[in-house]
Ligand SMILES: Nc1ncnc2c1ncn2[C@@H]1O[C@H](COP(=O)(O)OP(=O)(O)OP(=O)(O)O)[C@@H](O)[C@H]1O
């Protein structure tokens with residue numbers, strides 16, 4: 001309960017339309033020339049000193065991308081994006097491969113501090129029990145500025161670093177896995193990402209290792225007119241376990257900025273990956289001006305037998321969200337999970353969901369999606385569950401609940417089901433409800449303000465999913481949801 | 491000063507031109523239990539909603555003073571914090587919100603508004619467990635979501651639990667007896683009686699003498715067509731039970 005209280009206090013502390021992370025940092029940046037061309041792709045690759053095969057891979061993707069068209073099937077509406085009118089690479093000037101935090105521009109450290117992400121290990125260590133420690137990879141515009149606890153993790157054989165660094169230090173691992181889950185030809189945005197991705201995180205967990213701490217990446221867009229294209233690759237080798245969290249914020253601007261990320265997860269035999277996202281990109285103002293276009297491809301491959309991949313997402317930000325974290329259940333007895341809370345307010349548009357592709361025998365998947373729409377927003381759940389001929393005894397359970405606040409918003413559920421085996425059992429439940437006047441009045445009669453009442457009712461609605469988040473982030477997510485719904489009633 | 495003073499109150503549906511309260515006058519003194527009886531559709535629940543500040547109704551005239559202060563301009567939560575409690579005729583379900591969470595949120599919301607510190611968790615748990623036991627509310631019910639899957643009688647008892655925790659100045663009980671079995675009726679009545687005190691008042695809306703056997707009213711009012719048309723002592727309720735409303739309503743009209 002204190003969380004609800006805190007939420008409300010935080011809601012009170014800010015004005016309507018006041019996005020808490022909306023500040024920008026004044027810092028000298030190195031920008032690639034505006035626009036996109038083969039030269040830009042070469043420029044990015046050269047800046048990162050990449051091996052030749054990587055450049056070829058990028059160029060392939062770029063050429064392919066030129067022949068592709070933007071997807072139009074999602075229930076989102078936005079003006080044509082001018083891909084020549086943005087920067088594809090923006091890096092802090094000072095960041096010539098810093099060896100320690102002391103070499104990082106203090107303005108950047110200050111930025112992360114303001115965002116509540118301490119990067120100094122001493123600060124993190126102070127008063128935090130070892131099992132509660134979180135290692136952070138901080139990505140600022142196009143580059144990773146620092147990764148904490150690298151050495152400590154190395155002791156257990158865990159590799160956690162930026163993908164640029166991984167390309168230098170472990171090129172064979174990157175080469176083996178990159179594009180193996182989301183091929184460069186996958187879709188318009190994933191292909192664009194393959195051509196121009198500038199950084200992101202890389203994780204490798206060796207066989208039978210349980211990663212000793214929570215890993216996380218914190219994405220920050222700062223520079224104007226810049227797209228962020230990060231690429232994350234996580235490999236859990238046989239019998240290993242890792243829990244990973246990503247967070248995202250951006251300054252308030254009245255332009256739209258593009259974020260087109262790719263995340264690939266690979267779980268080998270008996271491995272488990274738990275991937276959580278708290279997405280709070282700037283959503284634009286109440287009129288729908290500005291905000292991030294969040295066009296993201298996330299996919300996990302349960303490559304090994306008995307492997308498990310679990311996606312949990314709390315999506316509150318972005319002007320437009322187009323995102324379907326999916327699982328390919330390739331290994332026999334593998335499991336996929338998708339837990340989602342998608343909140344939309346103001347003029348936000350969300351089209352999000354998942355794909356559970358059952359290929360192996362006895363594979364199981366579970367989808368719990370909670371959509372909350374307020375203001376004039378549109379919130380769509382789009383999900384596919386499919387079973388291959390070989391996928392005998394595949395099981396899926398899907399539950400999609402939508403909650404409407406007010407009369408001007410919309411909630412939509414678009415489930416696709418394809419089964420090629422008679423032994424598959426797919427269950428689907430869906431409900432749509434409204435925060436009723438009765439509920440509001442009942443709560444207020446007991447003394448809760450309108451905002452407290454909404455926060456309480458909504459927290460009740462999303463509880464099952466919130467519980468899937470790592471403890472430390474549950475309260476944070478709860479607050480975020482309430483703040484996102486600020487001004488949604490009355 | 492009276493605890494509650496309603497003067498010439500008129501109210502209509504906010505969305506329609508339907509007048510429901512037609513110049514209602516009613517006074518409740520501190521320490522008093524006032525029963526309100528009246529035919530179906532006469533406006534009893536509407537009166538309780540209007541006092542509690544429900545937006546579906548628009549006050550078109552008159553005033554309602556709680557401890558001398560007109561409350562009709564206040565938001566529902568402010569009225570609650572000033573000590574007005576309504577036990578609903580039909581309590582509302584809130585899926586996913588645990589009872590304990592809800593109760594604590596309510597207590598703390600009121601405390602904050604009254605400039606008090608939040609209740610400490612151990613104290614809160616002790617308090618709830620104590621009251622729940624008195625009202626025959628099981629631990630299982632306390633673990634569930636607010637009113638979700640509760641039987642009619644359980645919902646009513648749950649309203650009384652909330653009242654006992656919030657300790658209001660003025661409690662309006664809207665047909666709290668309906669749906670209660672004989673034992674539960676006694677338990678609820680005991681709960682109310684235990685809370686009777688010289689500075690607290692109750693408005694008990696009911697159709698049946700049975701409840702008034704357990705909760706002895708000081709006065710009985712008859713509400714018909716949006717007005718109080720008759721006021722008397724406890725014997726008035728017995729008279730109504732015997733003869734029905736036709737007589738009184740006829741005379742008033
Ligand atoms: N929200 C509403 N919409 C439409 N009509 C309403 C509404 N609220 C009350 N009414 C009407 O106003 C009148 C008074 O209703 P109210 O519920 O106050 O009666 P009551 O005295 O509590 O009746 P009962 O003894 O059956 O509980 C009824 O005719 C009812 O239909």
Ligand SMILES: [Mg+2]
Nearest residue numbers: 534535536579
């Ligand atoms: Mg009624």
